[in-house]
Amino acid sequence: MQKMVEKGIECKIANGKILSCIFYEPSTRTSFSFQASMLRLGGQVLRISGTKNSSISKGESLEDTVRCLECYSDIIVLRHPMKGAPERVMRVCPNTSVMNAGDGSGEHPTQAMLDLFTIYKELGKLDNICITFVGDLKYGRTVHSLSQAIAEYEGIKINFVSPEILQIPDDILQVLVAGNNHSLDIVQCSELTLDILHETNVLYVTRVQKERFDHISEYAKVKNCFVINRNVMKNCKKAGDMIVMHPLPRIDEISTEIDDDPRCVYFKQMKYGMYTRMALLALLLGIA
Ligand code: NCD
Secondary structure, eight states: OHHHHHTTOOOOTTTTOEEEEEESSOOSHHHHHHHHHHHHTTOEEEEEETTTTSGGGGTOOHHHHHHHHHHHOSEEEEEESSTTHHHHHHHHOTTSEEEEEEETTSOOHHHHHHHHHHHHHHHSOSSSOEEEEESOTTTOHHHHHHHHHHTTSSSOEEEEEOOGGGOOOHHHHHHHHHSSOTTOEEEEESSOOHHHHHHOSEEEEOOOOGGGOSOHHHHHHHTTSOOBOHHHHHTSOOBTTBEEEOOSOOSSSBOGGGTTSTTBOHHHHHHHHHHHHHHHHHHHTTOO
């Protein structure tokens, strides 16, 4: 997909197919990359954003809205604030592909696929790496999905670094620990120590998810818990052995002063997202 886009090759493989994007939560990268992916494959896109311009504003249920889109499209991409929303939807339309574009503080599986692609492209491997997740590991759904995906590989060490109130949820930890991967090593702590920085190949930074806190005062206590800047980068491995990733949007957790550092790949990561989603759509449509 990447080669096709870079060479400007026109693609028609999704000709006649329609993708519905329904987003009940804000999105820039996920929403636009899905739309761009479908258009680049030669398909068409329908989009409902927010709740204002559809019958959602009249009180229509999620199930009925999706039943409607099922009539008009071949694939549905859904982002919803409720954990488990995609499973709920799949029950009412078992014959349509529903892709989870983020369900509250649950999961974000297509982001995990593009994150794996980014690691592979930038480090040349997925086995034998140390990945350090930093920030809001409780509500950060991209962390929940990527940690489970990377745990499938050999020789993986995962450091979960967060304030105590934003630790990785127990259910995710349990899945990781109960998995069959005996070479998986997991460490949980609240400081980004020098030892951790020295061993890290992938520093996966996340935004503290303000919108998921019950009280703004709780958010204020942890909002700038970790800031990655030049000083932090001085203690990291060299280019080629180490990358900094972020699903974006970033607030203050990555200083713009390091944007030009070759190890910072978060802007490439969002481009890789389109290639990955093109591949996923093609697979679901049965044309790849
Ligand atoms: C993330 C999300 O929505 O979960 N963004 C994304 O999809 N690229 C991360 C975030 O909002 O912090």
